[in-house]
Amino acid sequence: MSAFLIEGGKKLSGSIAVQGAKNSVLPILAATILTGGISVIHNCPQLTDVDASIAILRHLGCEVCRDGEDITVDSAPMNRYDVPDRLMREMRSSVVFLGAVLGRMGCAELSMPGGCELGPRPIDLHLAALKSMGADVDGQGGSLNCCCQALQGQEIVLSIASVGATENIMLAACCAEGTTVISNAAREPEIVDLQRFLRAAGADIAGAGSSTVVIRGRRPLHEVEHTIIADRIVAATYLSAAAAAGGEVELTGVDRCCMLPVLEVYRMAGCEIHTWPDRIEMCCPHQLKGVRPIRTAPYPGFPTDAQPPVLAALAMADGTSVFVETIFENRFRHAGELLRMGADIRVEGRVAVVCGVEQLLGAAVHSPDLRGGAALVVAALGAEGSSKVTGLSHIDRGYSRLEQDFTRLGAKIRRVNEKQS
Numbered sequence: 001m002s003a004f005l006i007e008g009g010k011k012l013s014g015s016i017a018v019q020g021a022k023n024s025v026l027p028i029l030a031a032t033i034l035t036g037g038i039s040v041i042h043n044c045p046q047l048t049d050v051d052a053s054i055a056i057l058r059h060l061g062c063e064v065c066r067d068g069e070d071i072t073v074d075s076a077p078m079n080r081y082d083v084p085d086r087l088m089r090e091m092r093s094s095v096v097f098l099g100a101v102l103g104r105m106g107c108a109e110l111s112m113p114g115g116c117e118l119g120p121r122p123i124d125l126h127l128a129a130l131k132s133m134g135a136d137v138d139g140q141g142g143s144l145n146c147c148c149q150a151l152q153g154q155e156i157v158l159s160i161a162s163v164g165a166t167e168n169i170m171l172a173a174c175c176a177e178g179t180t181v182i183s184n185a186a187r188e189p190e191i192v193d194l195q196r197f198l199r200a201a202g203a204d205i206a207g208a209g210s211s212t213v214v215i216r217g218r219r220p221l222h223e224v225e226h227t228i229i230a231d232r233i234v235a236a237t238y239l240s241a242a243a244a245a246g247g248e249v250e251l252t253g254v255d256r257c258c259m260l261p262v263l264e265v266y267r268m269a270g271c272e273i274h275t276w277p278d279r280i281e282m283c284c285p286h287q288l289k290g291v292r293p294i295r296t297a298p299y300p301g302f303p304t305d306a307q308p309p310v311l312a313a314l315a316m317a318d319g320t321s322v323f324v325e326t327i328f329e330n331r332f333r334h335a336g337e338l339l340r341m342g343a344d345i346r347v348e349g350r351v352a353v354v355c356g357v358e359q360l361l362g363a364a365v366h367s368p369d370l371r372g373g374a375a376l377v378v379a380a381l382g383a384e385g386s387s388k389v390t391g392l393s394h395i396d397r398g399y400s401r402l403e404q405d406f407t408r409l410g411a412k413i414r415r416v417n418e419k420q421s
């Protein structure tokens, strides 16, 4: 087990190219099942969640090879439709394979993904949609068996703009007879990236990025080459690190249009921000100001995944900030660890009141989950003194070169064995 040793208080400066988006590459790897041929995907970050997806594809019979950030999948030899429990447990978002496997094979057997650190992660919307398309769904004793000889296009209205449900329906609908219309679809940029991949493979799909996505199924799909978009949550994390530690950073490769709610918060907090279509520069004051209440929301609202790192940066602001977490019920677990660093945060259910303090102090803290771990790194970079951040297995799911990138920006951070101090 490893840990980060961080010496805080070093201003950050320099330029970083932002890694490819984890939440784009995962559904696109599932989508490679549909082409029945070769898919070449560029800008895939080195993440344990990506490794888990590759393991699932190989288990299903696909041939997968990785060369740096390029992944080539040949799904022609696919000959299975079951995802074993050990692989499902490695990554709960493996449920995104459900629609593609069912669409390609007519059957899909997964174990129920269950909850995670953020709370129960139901998939009722996924299953209701697939049932409406004609699938028989049997979810007994923790396993999920779906089958359907011929999926039918359907008008589907999502009661929640679920990212995963939107993705599963898009993938299943590509194999369905007729047209599927998804209303109240999730609008995240990663959904648009999935549509780009599917259209490049020959699918007839339109509307991603809006609340209505239309898929005309059973188009012949073919080989495809695709480059993954930059990860807007990693970008938000890096901006938060600069905001916490002070300094001036440039992020390249990231679409500023995907970052607007986070940029607005940091402008209100006193940062000077300049943007270009795929570049962001942020100059941070010695101390941030507290900001108006921040409510997380589906895109294009403030992203729930950016809440932990932004909260960590504002824990050192001059003033109070309030966060309302509307997406997940247990997404303030990093607050308890930040208290160990001297933060003044009160959590009541889905509301966190963050009373900024002049200075956080380094401490030994443990990552509660992926973005909560990133929040602790942000806080440690801005804190006075040394911190030790453990639980890196969470962080490594979503950040491919955190310590390398922060070192390049002037931070003192290194990965050591957990026992080392």
Ligand code: EPZ
Binding pocket: 022, 023, 026, 093, 120, 121, 122, 123, 124, 125, 126, 127, 160, 161, 162, 163, 164, 165, 186, 304, 305, 327, 328, 370, 371, 398
């Ligand atoms: C995706 O998760 C992301 N993961 C999450 O990122 C992100 O936080 C989330 O979308 C919201 O933006 C990936 O893309 C791999 P949802 P997902 O379905 O699809 C409820 C990270 O840190 N819901 O949009 O699982 C659900 O409980 C991760 O990178 C149902 O009730 O999220 C939640 O309250 C964390 N029934 C809300 O909808 C369902 O059938 C939004 O969930 C599905 C969802």
